[in-house]
Amino acid sequence: MLEHDAYILLNLISGIGPSRTASLIQKCGSATAIFEERREALAGVRGISEELARKIVEAAHSSMLDEELDRIALGGVEVVTRADAAYPEQFGEMEDAPLCLYICGTLPETIGTQSIAIVGSRRATVYGMRMAQHIAEAAAFSGWSVVSGLALGIDAAAHKGTMNANGKTVAVLGGGLMKIQPQEHVPLARDIIAKGGAVITEFPMTFPPTRHSFPMRNRIISALSLGTVVVEAGLHSGALITASAALEQGKTVFAVPGNADSELSSGCNNLIRNGEAQLVTSFEDVLESMDFLPGFSERELPFTAKEAPAAENDFEDEVDASLPESDRRILEFLKKGEASFDAISAGAGVGAGELSRKLVALEISHKLKRTPVGYARTR
Numbered sequence: 001m002l003e004h005d006a007y008i009l010l011n012l013i014s015g016i017g018p019s020r021t022a023s024l025i026q027k028c029g030s031a032t033a034i035f036e037e038r039r040e041a042l043a044g045v046r047g048i049s050e051e052l053a054r055k056i057v058e059a060a061h062s063s064m065l066d067e068e069l070d071r072i073a074l075g076g077v078e079v080v081t082r083a084d085a086a087y088p089e090q091f092g093e094m095e096d097a098p099l100c101l102y103i104c105g106t107l108p109e110t111i112g113t114q115s116i117a118i119v120g121s122r123r124a125t126v127y128g129m130r131m132a133q134h135i136a137e138a139a140a141f142s143g144w145s146v147v148s149g150l151a152l153g154i155d156a157a158a159h160k161g162t163m164n165a166n167g168k169t170v171a172v173l174g175g176g177l178m179k180i181q182p183q184e185h186v187p188l189a190r191d192i193i194a195k196g197g198a199v200i201t202e203f204p205m206t207f208p209p210t211r212h213s214f215p216m217r218n219r220i221i222s223a224l225s226l227g228t229v230v231v232e233a234g235l236h237s238g239a240l241i242t243a244s245a246a247l248e249q250g251k252t253v254f255a256v257p258g259n260a261d262s263e264l265s266s267g268c269n270n271l272i273r274n275g276e277a278q279l280v281t282s283f284e285d286v287l288e289s290m291d292f293l294p295g296f297s298e299r300e301l302p303f304t305a306k307e308a309p310a311a312e313n314d315f316e317d318e319v320d321a322s323l324p325e326s327d328r329r330i331l332e333f334l335k336k337g338e339a340s341f342d343a344i345s346a347g348a349g350v351g352a353g354e355l356s357r358k359l360v361a362l363e364i365s366h367k368l369k370r371t372p373v374g375y376a377r378t379r
Contacts, residue, residue, distance in 0.1 A: 001065075006031035007081035009065045011099045012204050013055050018096045020047045031083065035060035071205040077177060078103045088112065090223045094249070098202035098220065104177055104189075105198035108145040108168035115145040115170075116286060117225035117246070119218075119239040120154025120232040121264050128154055128232030128264065131256050131281075133161035135229060137360040138283035140167020147172065147225050149217060150185050150199070154231050154239070159188060163195050164357055170224065173201035174217045175209030215241045222246035226290070229254045229280065233267035240267050243277065253277040254286055282363070282370060326350050326358060331367060331377060338376035 001009075010016050010031060016024075021031070027045045028034045034042070034056065042053035059065075072079055080086045080101045090112045091097040108115070116139050118132055136146050136158040146162040148155040150171035162169040171192055173180060177199065180186050189199045202220060203213060218241045222228050228246040230253065233239040243253045255277035258265020271277035280286055319331045329348040333339065339347065345355050359375060362368045368375050 001032050001035060003030060003032050003083040004079075004081050005065060005069070006035060007083055007099050008068060008079060009059055010034070011202070012064050012068055013052075013059050015052050015055070016099075018099060020045075020052070021099055023047050068204060071178065072102075075104065075177060075205065077205070088224065094219070094223060096219065101200055101202060101220075102177055102205070103198055103200050105193035105200075106168075106196060107170065107198050107200070108196070110143070110145045110168070111147075111170065111224050112226070114143060115147055115225045116283075117147045117221045117228040117242065118154065118158035118231060119148055119221065119228060119242045120230055121234060121237050121239065122151050122153040122155075123264065124153035124157065124232050125262075125264060127258070128256075129157040132157035132231045133164070133356070134360060135231070135256075135280075135283045135286075136161030136167075136169075137165040137357065138364055139286075140165035140169075141361055141364050142283065142287065144283075145169060145197075147221050149174070149214075149221055149242075150180070150189060152182060152185075156185065156188060158231075159192060163191060163197075164353075165360065166195075168195070169197045171197070171199045172217045172221045172224070173199065173203070173209070174214035175201065176203045176205045176207035177201060178205045179208045181209045214238060218242040219245040219249075222249055222251055225251065227252040227254060227286065229256065229286065230268050230271060230277065231256045232258060232264045234263050235266050235270065237267050240271075243271060247276060252289060254280040254289070256280060284364075326354065327362060327367075330355070330358060330362065334368060334375065334377045338371045338373045340374035344375060 010021055023046050024034045025031060028037055039053045039057045042048055042056055043050050082099060118136055120128060120132060132154045139146050140162045145168045146158055147170045148158040150173060159169045159171060169192055171189060175181055180189055192199055215238060222242050222245040228242055228251060230239050230243050246253050253271065253276060255268040255271040257272060257279055258268055272279050278289055319328045330344060330350060333344060333347040345352055350358060366378055369378050
């Protein structure tokens, strides 16, 4: 048995996990050697019960591995294990690093270097969805990949926002690739893969999601990202588990503030108040803080706050004629002053879907800025 396959088989055995696998390898020398040991020897390893030792011995003589390898091949899935050179280096210092990573699609090259996690409530408000999409679009326009969990609400908005801006996004599942939940997000998963991103999981192909497996996947979301942005999270939201995992991994946590009396923003507001998260209202805020992250340098940014053009208050000059027509209409309309999204859409004659993308691009190029009302020109 190959070491690669031995890790896949270990991952199939209920009750093993990263910690017990480490104890077994310390005793036996390798993952392959575990399946060559007698039951009595395995039962003598710390954390391995008689029952678990029996499961390991039986697995070695069963069809479990062959059946899983068939499912992997049929699904066109790549499995990277701890034994493989391609195993993400971001997992290297995690005590509970996954034994395997099932990958459907392509992990962006920016994972771990220019990637940000965006997570939040499944019961998101219109405000939360808009902020998640806005930050994700801006991240994609800036050349960053976005990692999230394919859940309803904020996760979905983050994935869709990234793809709206032709960016790459990664969805981390709480179950196997053949057991995607919620089922209504199967088309979203397909879109992510089709547009150059990936759907990944540490769980075997047919593993059903459980209330324990969803929190487990959160440590992977944070590990694959330089920082984690929490958008709308109640006091008991699973997004706070991702934030805790990020802090334990030495990553920076960001939070989008919400109304003081909003239950869905109470978790975010607490993170900010307790000093556990930096307040952000845009992706530019995230970029400005990245100087403080290990291994990050300003030259990696598409722009920096220091290089951003100074805002001007004189809007009498003609709008740059080289801009696309819809961009010029938006900027011409905003000469009158700040305006809401709906007012810009009606006044500039730009549809909501196109306008959302245009506003993000114009904000990144510092031609406009967000305001309490909506948007305003900067020059």
